[in-house]
Amino acid sequence: MTLNEMERELKRLKDIEAIVRLRSLYCYYADLKDCDNWANLFTEDGVFETDVFGVYEGRETIRALQHLPFAVHYVANPIIDVDGDRATGKWLLFEPCTFPVGKKRQPVWGMAKYEDEYRRIDGVWKFKRVKLMSHTWAPYEKGWEKERIIGQSKKKPAKAKAKPKARAKAKRR
Numbered sequence: 001m002t003l004n005e006m007e008r009e010l011k012r013l014k015d016i017e018a019i020v021r022l023r024s025l026y027c028y029y030a031d032l033k034d035c036d037n038w039a040n041l042f043t044e045d046g047v048f049e050t051d052v053f054g055v056y057e058g059r060e061t062i063r064a065l066q067h068l069p070f071a072v073h074y075v076a077n078p079i080i081d082v083d084g085d086r087a088t089g090k091w092l093l094f095e096p097c098t099f100p101v102g103k104k105r106q107p108v109w110g111m112a113k114y115e116d117e118y119r120r121i122d123g124v125w126k127f128k129r130v131k132l133m134s135h136t137w138a139p140y141e142k143g144w145e146k147e148r149i150i151g152q153s154k155k156k157p158a159k160a161k162a163k164p165k166a167r168a169k170a171k172r173r
Helices: 003-032 035-039 059-063 164-172
Strands: 042-050 054-057 074-083 086-101 104-121 124-139
Touching (some): 003 035, 003 086, 003 104, 035 059, 042 059, 054 059, 086 124
Parallel strands (some): 042 124
Antiparallel strands (some): 042 054, 074 086, 104 124
């Protein structure tokens, strides 16, 4: 590996680490309901898009969002690709949280994925677009298999049937 190749690789790895930090700050500020610092992670024309809460365009619109009463974002499995001052990322989210339901609060297990677009602005990585796509949001007390708010059809899975040979062997034993 040449010195130029090593320098490019080091820059790419530093960019990836900066984007990992950006996502970590996103989770930290969202969980604290720190709307100012959270919104400042986005570009001025940034977009926050979700299948549950809608689409919000522009940093000031994003700043005005109401966060969940309680949430702990756990993100994992980052896939980050950097191309100059642009990058994309994919993440998985696990989120124990609370949804407001009227005057009550519903504890919920959340599972989703993020698909992000990033821009480097004045040497700092920001979110250009955060897209949250739900896998499931399920009541805590029922878990994600008994009842899913999102991500499960009403049809129950069919029971597996034993193969004829397996039955014959089982009878012989």
